[in-house]
Amino acid sequence: MASYYLKFHGFVLILLIVFPYFIKCKCPNIVSRSQWGARSALSQRYLKFNPPPYIVIHHSAGPECRTDSTCKSTVKSIQDYHISSKGFKDIGYNFLVGDDGNVYEGRGWGIHGAHVPAYNARSIGICFLGNFQRSSPSEKQLETVQNLVSCGVELGKISPQYKLIGHRQGKSTECPGQTLFDIIKKWPHFEPNPN
Numbered sequence: 258m259a260s261y262y263l264k265f266h267g268f269v270l271i272l273l274i275v276f277p278y279f280i281k282c283k284c285p286n287i288v289s290r291s292q293w294g295a296r297s298a299l300s301q302r303y304l305k306f307n308p309p310p311y312i313v314i315h316h317s318a319g320p321e322c323r324t325d326s327t328c329k330s331t332v333k334s335i336q337d338y339h340i341s342s343k344g345f346k347d348i349g350y351n352f353l354v355g356d357d358g359n360v361y362e363g364r365g366w367g368i369h370g371a372h373v374p375a376y377n378a379r380s381i382g383i384c385f386l387g388n389f390q391r392s393s394p395s396e397k398q399l400e401t402v403q404n405l406v407s408c409g410v411e412l413g414k415i416s417p418q419y420k421l422i423g424h425r426q427g428k429s430t431e432c433p434g435q436t437l438f439d440i441i442k443k444w445p446h447f448e449p450n451p452n
């Protein structure tokens with residue numbers, strides 16, 4: 258009997274030790290800049306407000322990608338477009354998310370972005386790869402973005418009181434697409450009247 262209790266208590270103790278790791282293990286796989294072959298940023302600066310109080314959701318309005326290699330080349334072409342055609346110092350977003358279940362590191366945590374002027378200094382910009390004006394991202398892609406947000410809060414990279422908005426709330430644009438915008442309106446922390 259004594260050994261039964263000893264085993265039982267040992268089991269409970271292990272559960273108590275291991276359980277917090279299950280709660281915290283929401284961070285999706287992040288493909289680093291070197292892994293996707295990023296060009297170096299021409300310059301960078303830190304967010305003015307860190308951890309940032311806003312998350313801005315975008316879509317790329319371009320092709321979707323379902324494999325690691327197509328997502329990498331899509332992200333590279335967005336970076337080329339942002340630097341060479343738009344004159345940005347780097348890819349504009351902090352992170353990009355493909356339908357392959359991966360997050361692609363853009364400017365990354367804590368760095369001032371170039372995705373919506375009124376919020377660049379106080380937000381993390383996350384771009385869904387694809388055009389979601391009429392169609393919805395896959396469950397996998399939606400879940401990856403939600404996990405990235407939870408992970409950011411857990412790591413102290415996003416304010417726990419963050420407000421989530423779509424690009425169109427900061428500028429006249431269709432981004433992040435009507436269908437995706439209707440989805441994020443139902444997410445926790447969505448802010449209908451950002452300031």
Ligand SMILES: [Zn+2]
Nearest residue numbers: 315316424432
């Ligand atoms: Zn946008």
